[in-house]
Amino acid sequence: MPDDVMPPPESASAEAEIEPILTVPPVPGAPKPNPLLVVDDLSRSFGGLRAVDVDHLEVERGVVTALIGPNGAGKTTLFNLLTGFDRADTGRWSFNGEAVVAPSPDQLARKGMIRTFQLTKSLAKLTVLDNVLLGAPRQVGERLSAAPFRSRWQDQEQANTEKAGELLERFNLAHMRDDLAGTLSGGQRKLLEVARALMADPVLIMLDEPMAGVNPALAQSLMGHITRLAFEGLTVVFIEHAMEVVTGISDWVVVLAQGQIIAEGPPWKAIHDEVVIDAYLGRRRAEAGS
Amino acid sequence: MDFDIIFGNAARAAFGPEAVILALAAIGLNVHFGFTGLLNFGQVGFLLLGAYGTSVSVATFGWSLWVGVVVGLVLSVALAVALGFPTLRLHAVMFAIVTIAAAEIIRILIGSTDAIGLTGGPLSVSFDAGAFYDLNPYPDGPHDRYGVGTFEFTGQQMWVITVGWVLVALVSLVVYLIVSSPWGRVLKSIREDQDAARSLGKNVFSYKMQALVIGGVIGGMGGVIDAIKTSGADPNGFRPQVTFFAYTALLLGGAATYFGPVLGAILFWFLREWIESFLRQLSAEAWLPDAVADFLSGAEGVISVAMVGLTLVLLMLFRPQGITGNRTEMQLDAR
Ligand SMILES: Nc1ncnc2c1ncn2[C@@H]1O[C@H](COP(=O)(O)OP(=O)(O)O)[C@@H](O)[C@H]1O
Ligand SMILES: [Mg+2]
Numbered sequence: 001m002p003d004d005v006m007p008p009p010e011s012a013s014a015e016a017e018i019e020p021i022l023t024v025p026p027v028p029g030a031p032k033p034n035p036l037l038v039v040d041d042l043s044r045s046f047g048g049l050r051a052v053d054v055d056h057l058e059v060e061r062g063v064v065t066a067l068i069g070p071n072g073a074g075k076t077t078l079f080n081l082l083t084g085f086d087r088a089d090t091g092r093w094s095f096n097g098e099a100v101v102a103p104s105p106d107q108l109a110r111k112g113m114i115r116t117f118q119l120t121k122s123l124a125k126l127t128v129l130d131n132v133l134l135g136a137p138r139q140v141g142e143r144l145s146a147a148p149f150r151s152r153w154q155d156q157e158q159a160n161t162e163k164a165g166e167l168l169e170r171f172n173l174a175h176m177r178d179d180l181a182g183t184l185s186g187g188q189r190k191l192l193e194v195a196r197a198l199m200a201d202p203v204l205i206m207l208d209e210p211m212a213g214v215n216p217a218l219a220q221s222l223m224g225h226i227t228r229l230a231f232e233g234l235t236v237v238f239i240e241h242a243m244e245v246v247t248g249i250s251d252w253v254v255v256l257a258q259g260q261i262i263a264e265g266p267p268w269k270a271i272h273d274e275v276v277i278d279a280y281l282g283r284r285r286a287e288a289g290s
Numbered sequence: 291m292d293f294d295i296i297f298g299n300a301a302r303a304a305f306g307p308e309a310v311i312l313a314l315a316a317i318g319l320n321v322h323f324g325f326t327g328l329l330n331f332g333q334v335g336f337l338l339l340g341a342y343g344t345s346v347s348v349a350t351f352g353w354s355l356w357v358g359v360v361v362g363l364v365l366s367v368a369l370a371v372a373l374g375f376p377t378l379r380l381h382a383v384m385f386a387i388v389t390i391a392a393a394e395i396i397r398i399l400i401g402s403t404d405a406i407g408l409t410g411g412p413l414s415v416s417f418d419a420g421a422f423y424d425l426n427p428y429p430d431g432p433h434d435r436y437g438v439g440t441f442e443f444t445g446q447q448m449w450v451i452t453v454g455w456v457l458v459a460l461v462s463l464v465v466y467l468i469v470s471s472p473w474g475r476v477l478k479s480i481r482e483d484q485d486a487a488r489s490l491g492k493n494v495f496s497y498k499m500q501a502l503v504i505g506g507v508i509g510g511m512g513g514v515i516d517a518i519k520t521s522g523a524d525p526n527g528f529r530p531q532v533t534f535f536a537y538t539a540l541l542l543g544g545a546a547t548y549f550g551p552v553l554g555a556i557l558f559w560f561l562r563e564w565i566e567s568f569l570r571q572l573s574a575e576a577w578l579p580d581a582v583a584d585f586l587s588g589a590e591g592v593i594s595v596a597m598v599g600l601t602l603v604l605l606m607l608f609r610p611q612g613i614t615g616n617r618t619e620m621q622l623d624a625r
Contacts, residue, residue: 083489085488105485105488105489106488106492106493109488109489114489114491115489116489117485117486121485121486121489122486123478123479123483123486124482124622125482125546125619125622126475126478126479126482130475130478133472133475134487134490137491141471141473142472142473142476143473144473146473147467147468147471147473148471150467150471153471180619180622182622196490197490200490200491
């Protein structure tokens with residue numbers, strides 16, 4: 001059995017390439033080998049409606065996780081809670097090994113948790129370039145004490161401008177860098193928001209329907225970027241409705257319905273899950289009603 | 291009808307101390323509203339504290355004028371902090387209501403009879419601004435006049451407006467320097483969408499507070515100039531309309547521009563004084579029916595303010611970006 005003792009090098013590298021995420025059992029709340037985000041008992045109600053009710057969720061570091069679920073499932077609310085834009089009724093979570101206490105959006109963002117919005121928030125009266133530059137972290141010139149002294153921040157601004165230029169190039173917005181962001185189309189604004197988020201050097205990027213309204217060619221290239229970013233070590237969570245996008249770029253899928261995680265798993269498994277199909281077709285609700 | 295006199299009056303108002311004061315109030319508002327989007331409807335409160343801080347320090351406590359100036363500015367900062375802490379986290383409309391209320395409360399307190407011993411109450415307060423005029427380099431004899439034709443000032447007036455406009459220039463320069471920086475970019479991002487700013491790690495509350503303090507102190511400087519110019523302060527000079535005049539000047543010149551508030555203040559006073567002088571001359575015309583002349587005389591000031599208001603309405607309709615503003619930027623609001 002020498003083969004077993006000393007496997008050929010090709011098969012060794014092939015084995016190393018099998019992502020640890022694939023060893024995770026496809027069940028709701030499954031623990032992950034190397035989680036970046038760990039959520040427990042998170043809930044949020046609006047009046048009588050329990051919009052989010054998550055017992056346990058782990059997001060694996062360095063992979064692309066898709067968050068799917070029918071309209072009104074609580075996906076955006078979950079994003080809002082995790083990023084500090086909304087207050088949870090109950091629950092706790094940790095990010096990058098650190099417990100999140102008294103979550104505030106700007107603090108979490110400075111720790112590397114950067115989100116985008118389903119309804120784009122481009123800064124209409126700022127130029128496209130300024131929109132992206134705003135994303136840059138730790139800017140000396142953003143301190144009032146340094147602001148009037150250009151020499152103290154212009155080198156950093158220069159470097160940021162170059163980086164922003166590359167991002168705009170990637171997202172096909174370079175030719176519009178000096179236009180006001182308000183003049184962009186809806187799809188272009190989505191891309192601008194993603195570029196701006198990437199400018200912030202995120203550890204985790206959370207994209208709320210980033211492809212909605214983006215033309216197919218650009219959506220295709222955006223998908224390419226997301227895959228590449230994950231390859232470079234970034235952790236991505238994105239909300240998406242189009243199944244071809246989900247299967248195309250995600251490593252893992254989390255399915256939310258009526259605030260709860262009803263399924264989890266690799267894309268080819270998760271979206272064929274009986275429970276998921278039921279949730280999408282609304283059979284459960286119909287049954288509950290009868 | 292003597293148009294030379296009308297023009298002279300208008301030009302004197304446009305470059306006189308009143309325009310300096312309005313320009314400072316409007317520059318401060320520009321930092322609040324133009325760049326940061328803070329709907330401050332109580333700008334006059336900052337002017338009031340600047341003016342009363344200076345006046346009361348000298349008149350009541352017998353301190354030097356320069357200490358009074360510092361006290362006036364410190365009180366403006368204090369007002370900004372006191373207003374900002376409870377309200378900057380609230381909705382923009384709540385902030386607007388609180389600012390207008392706070393400014394009125396301060397004015398009513400300062401002007402109440404109970405405050406006579408401290409602020410002069412309704413009687414107003416006056417002090418000797420000699421320390422300022424001692425530095426006047428302009429010869430100020432009874433016949434010394436500076437200017438051409440009907441557009442002329444006395445030596446004392448020249449000194450006030452020289453200091454005033456130099457201050458306006460310096461303040462404008464500082465505002466330009468701090469706003470045309472990454473710091474200013476954050477302010478504008480807060481104006482556009484504060485949640486976007488938050489999502490990128492900006493501490494929105496802290497930036498709003500900084501803007502509130504800076505714009506408030508600039509308004510306070512206007513109050514200080516007012517106190518020095520009149521050698522005192524009167525509660526009636528700080529009614530809410532002062533804030534709205536400052537908004538008029540700001541919108542006239544162009545909000546979120548660097549020179550707009552200054553240009554707007556000059557134009558505001560030019561227009562207002564031109565109309566008032568014109569009406570005063572008109573009411574003296576023999577061919578005017580008595581009833582109309584009676585109505586006009588005495589009402590010139592009110593009518594001229596109404597006309598300035600009308601100008602603002604027309605401006606909003608036909609040139610909403612103001613004189614120096616950017617049209618495309620403005621049109622984005624409609625989207
Ligand atoms: N601020 C709010 N007030 C009341 N109800 C809300 C609020 N935000 C979301 N909801 C409700 O919570 C549920 C989940 O919404 P959301 O998170 O936006 O769903 P998704 O993003 O999955 O489409 C929906 O029924 C929605 O109507
Ligand atoms: Mg949503």
